Amino acid sequence: MHAIYGWVTGPLTWIAFLLFFGGLLYRLVQLLILVRRKEPFIFSYMSLKYSLRSILHWILPFGTVNWRLHPVMTIVTFAFHICLLVAPVFLMAHAILFEEAWGFGWPSLPDVAADWMTLIVIAGAVFFLVRRIVRPEVRFVTSTSDYVLLAVVAAPFVTGFIAYHQLFAYRWMLVAHIVSGQVMLVAIPFTRLVHMLFAPLTRAYTGSEFGGVRHAVDW
Amino acid sequence: MKRFVTVLLAVAVGWLWATAPLAQEDMETVPNDAFTSPQRPPAVFVHDAHNEAAGIDECNRCHHVYREGQLVPDESSEDYRCSDCHAETAADDGMPALMGAFHGNCKQCHLELENGPVMCGECHQRP
Numbered sequence: 001m002h003a004i005y006g007w008v009t010g011p012l013t014w015i016a017f018l019l020f021f022g023g024l025l026y027r028l029v030q031l032l033i034l035v036r037r038k039e040p041f042i043f044s045y046m047s048l049k050y051s052l053r054s055i056l057h058w059i060l061p062f063g064t065v066n067w068r069l070h071p072v073m074t075i076v077t078f079a080f081h082i083c084l085l086v087a088p089v090f091l092m093a094h095a096i097l098f099e100e101a102w103g104f105g106w107p108s109l110p111d112v113a114a115d116w117m118t119l120i121v122i123a124g125a126v127f128f129l130v131r132r133i134v135r136p137e138v139r140f141v142t143s144t145s146d147y148v149l150l151a152v153v154a155a156p157f158v159t160g161f162i163a164y165h166q167l168f169a170y171r172w173m174l175v176a177h178i179v180s181g182q183v184m185l186v187a188i189p190f191t192r193l194v195h196m197l198f199a200p201l202t203r204a205y206t207g208s209e210f211g212g213v214r215h216a217v218d219w
Numbered sequence: 220m221k222r223f224v225t226v227l228l229a230v231a232v233g234w235l236w237a238t239a240p241l242a243q244e245d246m247e248t249v250p251n252d253a254f255t256s257p258q259r260p261p262a263v264f265v266h267d268a269h270n271e272a273a274g275i276d277e278c279n280r281c282h283h284v285y286r287e288g289q290l291v292p293d294e295s296s297e298d299y300r301c302s303d304c305h306a307e308t309a310a311d312d313g314m315p316a317l318m319g320a321f322h323g324n325c326k327q328c329h330l331e332l333e334n335g336p337v338m339c340g341e342c343h344q345r346p
Contacts (some may be wrong), residue, residue, distance in 0.1 A: 002333040092258065093339055100322065111258045166345045174338050 001171055008178045009097070016182035023189025024197050031201070041178045054207025055200055057219040064219035080124030082115035084153070088181070090114070111164075118161050125154040145191075152187050155180035243267065243297075253302035253317060259343035262325070263336075273328075273335065281324055 035042055057063040068075040088094060092108040099105030109117075129150055132142045159177035163170060187193055188197075210218040246266035251257040275281075279295035296304075303314055309316035315323050325342065329335030336342050 002337065005337060006333075096318075096322070099319075099328075163340065166340050170340045171338060174340065 004175060008076070008175055008182075012179070012182055016185045020185040023186070024194075026187050027077060027194055027197060040044045043207075045208055045213055046204070047211060050207045050211030051204035052207075053211065054218050057217075058203055066219075076124050076127050079120050080128075083120045083124070084111040084157075087114050087121065088156070114159055115161070118157050118164075121157045122154060122161065125157075149187070149191055149193060152180075152184050152191075155191070156184055172196065186213065248271075249321065252302065254307060260345050262321070262342040263344050264325075265276070 037054070058067075060067075061074055061078045062068050087109075090107070090109045091114050092111060095105040095108040129147070132138050132146060132150075156177060159173055159180055162168070163173040163177050167173075184193075188196055206218045210216045243266040246264065248261035249264045251259075251261040258341040268270075277295075278297055279293075282295045282297040282299070284291040284296050292340055305315060305317045305320040307317045309319070325335075326337055329337050
């Protein structure tokens, strides 16, 4: 177990983070090159003011017409994404391990709070799954990869929850948790999970075009 | 009257038992009472059995004494709690804070020897 633990928390963690950050950088550069080649005039009307204005509206729950039209979906989407980001970054165990490795850490959430946020992420994933299955208009545009991606995102939270509560097979569950987290990190730049990076960029672009060119709002 | 004496005796015995210092040979977990609001179950640590199994002869491998920043080789501090010297929150004098002192002592040795628990829940076992 020492060898496996050392391997997943050592080299595998390095590989996962290098691919995660390297991959995001690669996707960003790739995007900029594409824009420069295909539509270089976009750069002429990109505006910080209109970009931030659009992003601000879209990251506020019910800040846009679209959010207001679908209240249930809006609440679940916001709760899911906030917990998805906050729980792992501010998890005490993650901060402790980071501090042991690098000599500095950061403030973290009480375990009880992180536990509830984990349940919210899992509940959100179940909601998205059921929605894909029962709503015909969603099922129509769903492919296998959607289910796989949902599983990739949910897995670290499910295994983390089971490991934290030591429900069964603690050691293997912790290893599964670490590996599934690494799989998710690596999947982000190279799958549609890249919307983590692209969503704000898309808003910035759309917001600038609507604000500076069409003199309209995009929310 | 007889009943009153029995109750009194029971209370006295209970009081003695509860306040008697827990000897290290009875220790099964590292007490976490020095933490304001502990987040995890106390770490499993059967003091004497552990040290025998791990082959640690020197008490001051853990109960250490420092003087002017230097580890004193042949003195030990088992009359003190770790928390008597290690504060719960880190000060900037280079002293590890209490949790860091425990993890640095326990987990670090297990990692170096590749023997003994290193995962959170192997030490902080839920009942």
